[in-house]
Amino acid sequence: MRQSVALPLLAACLLVAAPVHAAESAPEIQRAAAAPQAVGVVHSLRQIPEACARLEGAFTGDTAQPYRYAPVRTSPQCQPRARFVDFDKAKPSTATGWKLNDVIRVPSASCPSQQAVVRVWRKPGSAALPPADGQGQTRIYLQEAKQQAATAAQAPSLTLFAAKLDVEGKTCP
Template sequence: MAVARAQRRQAEIFRQAVLLAVLVAVAAVAAPLLAQPDTPERERTGTPQAVGAVHTVRTIPEACTRLEGVFTGDRAQPYRLDAVRTAPACQPRARYVDFAEAAPSESQGWVLKDAIRIPDASCPSRQAVVRVWHQPVEQTLERDGQGQVRIYLQDAQKQAAAGDMRPLPQFGAQLEVEGTPCR
């Protein structure tokens, strides 16, 4: 009788362990699906920056753009973010657009790529948060017999004259300053 009772107890513990393993597996699969819609693909924290020190926040090579930021020391606008062209000869394969005009959202096909936090060196409780959004565009480009995509100047000029230009992917950046002012 004691042996039968011990076997039943062992079977019950085994069932509970299996149920717990199944619940953990379900939670592991469901957690990413239930994540917030505006969760960035990558989050980073930059090095603390002094007031007046211009620094690169992120480079967007496809758009030939570099995002430069600076803590201004001004209470009205404590941080300024500017989009600067990387090189005059750079040929963009994407566009950088103003965040306010584009109003990116996931429902419109935009993807939140990065959330970059830049701490203020003189005020540890304050940080600038730059969120970089990307709107990819499906571009079906024809390949030649060698499997290469070839774009010929004459053909591109004809397409442009006919108004048959392919849409370009877009990038936009949103700036927020978090924390309390120190001065």
């Protein structure tokens, strides 16, 4: 009789104690935590070549905002095939077609109990590359693209990326 009561009680306790992010599905990209980073050292978190962007971050040493990150354009010549959008405006969730793409964990070198966690979300677009021509190249011709855009009921959408920063763990004095 005790087991029949203890098992549901244990299961209920585990559900209550589960972290908020446990409800997320597994990210598309699996990676280990990054190397610990010192305060003030800017480091690359991830490249997103299709958006011509790189995520950079740094621990600040400020208790109010211990970590900061920003998307940085990789090259002025790069032609993006995806867009990086503001997380708060996009409000990514699996219910709206977004996929958890990556979870990047960066421990602090000066405060081992603290880590920055950047969750990158991706919403696949409907745009596709045209078929390869006789030379094996995919080419988009300006006039043809303008005609297709003018006659298409709905232009193809680009893939979207959004990222959210959380700082987890205890703050060090």
